[in-house]
Amino acid sequence: MAQITDENMYLDNSIHYIDHLKPQCEKCFGLCCVALYFSVQDGFPTDKSAGTPCPNLEADFRCMIHEKLGALGLKGCVAYECFGAGQQVSQVTFAGQNWRLKSASADLMFAVFLIMQQLHEMCWYLTEALSFKLASPICEEIRKALYETERITQLPPHSLREFNLSAHRTKIKVLLRNVSKLVRSEISRINKVTFNADKERKATADFFGRDLRKRDLRCADLRGACLIAANLEGVDLSGTDFIGADFRDANVRGANLSKSIFLTQSQINVAKGNSNTKLPLTLFHPKHWDAKDNTNE
Ligand code: SF4
Structure with missing residues (x-):
């Protein structure tokens, strides 16, 4: 085939x-x-205004907690x-x-x-x-x-x-x-998938927490989709456009994202994946995917 x-x-x-x-x-x-500008609510360490240095920024412009950002749950920084x-x-x-x-x-x-x-x-x-x-x-x-x-x-x-x-x-x-x-x-x-240019477009507003494991999302238009905490485990997402989609806490363990389009490292960094998640050539598996908190639901 x-x-x-x-x-x-x-x-x-x-x-x-x-x-x-x-x-x-x-x-x-x-x-x-x-x-x-950032806030604790958005996963940053503090509430602060634009133009004010984060208290964790050192004099040499390094982050003093860089290695612990994932463990501390600072998703804003990670993303x-x-x-x-x-x-x-x-x-x-x-x-x-x-x-x-x-x-x-x-x-x-x-x-x-x-x-x-x-x-x-x-x-x-x-x-x-x-x-x-x-x-x-x-x-x-x-x-x-x-x-x-x-x-x-x-x-x-x-x-x-x-x-x-x-x-x-x-x-x-x-x-x-x-x-x-x-x-x-x-x-x-090429993959012999029925194509509809606007596939899923109207439904993208809210995939929050949804189980999408049985959904055929190949070649779908998921630009700007809310995929927060959605379950995409093991799903083939070849040809899916993810520009601007929100992947926070989305389960992408074992998912095939290798031929997805317009996906960025920051989207991957806030998703929950594992070594079986396939990524495009330009992106890498975040270190924290192997951490304990990523394996627990
Ligand atoms: S990366 Fe570090 S220094 Fe930068 S905002 Fe996050 S905690 Fe602050």
Whole structure:
């Protein structure tokens, strides 16, 4: 039986291009731990306003409890993903000048970080889109959008702060939606799954706590779906679009996510998986998946 494989889904070596969009905390001035507003309720260690450093941030911008974030249940910290925006803002946009030493620029740096995070997130999805052999009919359009987004990330701080992010995001969203339809329809054809471009779309609002083990979700549109505490154990999710889906405490043990699309490491970090969970080539099994608290329901 024909099945989607890495060979017929991806272009050769495409995953290497995504490396610079992975966070390199050692090159960042702890921006996510300062720039963001966060609260205990959202799984952060304290309630704090944007621009105030987290009390666990050390003078050298390291987190003093980094190794224990999962064990302490700090899901907000575990889930946060900057897509490499931290190192870009710290080392490129502000040329290695940190907010502690250059406090006059601190507010600008934090504002730029929030914009850069969204630009890098778009770059992540566009890079993934470009890696799909199955999206080749529109690859020039994707390439142009990626090039344009990367060009914006190189702008100086004041230009970044003034940039019309919302208009750019709308353009990218439409393109990614077209990529999704194309890739999902091709995977359905190869895997012989009946394709409906909007499959599950209307039902995505609430999968909270639902048992989805008997549901055929292959090639479904689960963008923005609430999958909090949903049971996806052992489910084949090939061709499923998960852009923006909420995976907090979703059971993905033994699930096949290896050919799911637009999935990110932060979504995986907050789900409950195990060594039998299959992931896309660009993502890795979090260390805490082996921990005791992850094996208990
Ligand atoms: S606990 Fe650590 S990772 Fe979380 S916000 Fe504070 S310094 Fe950052």
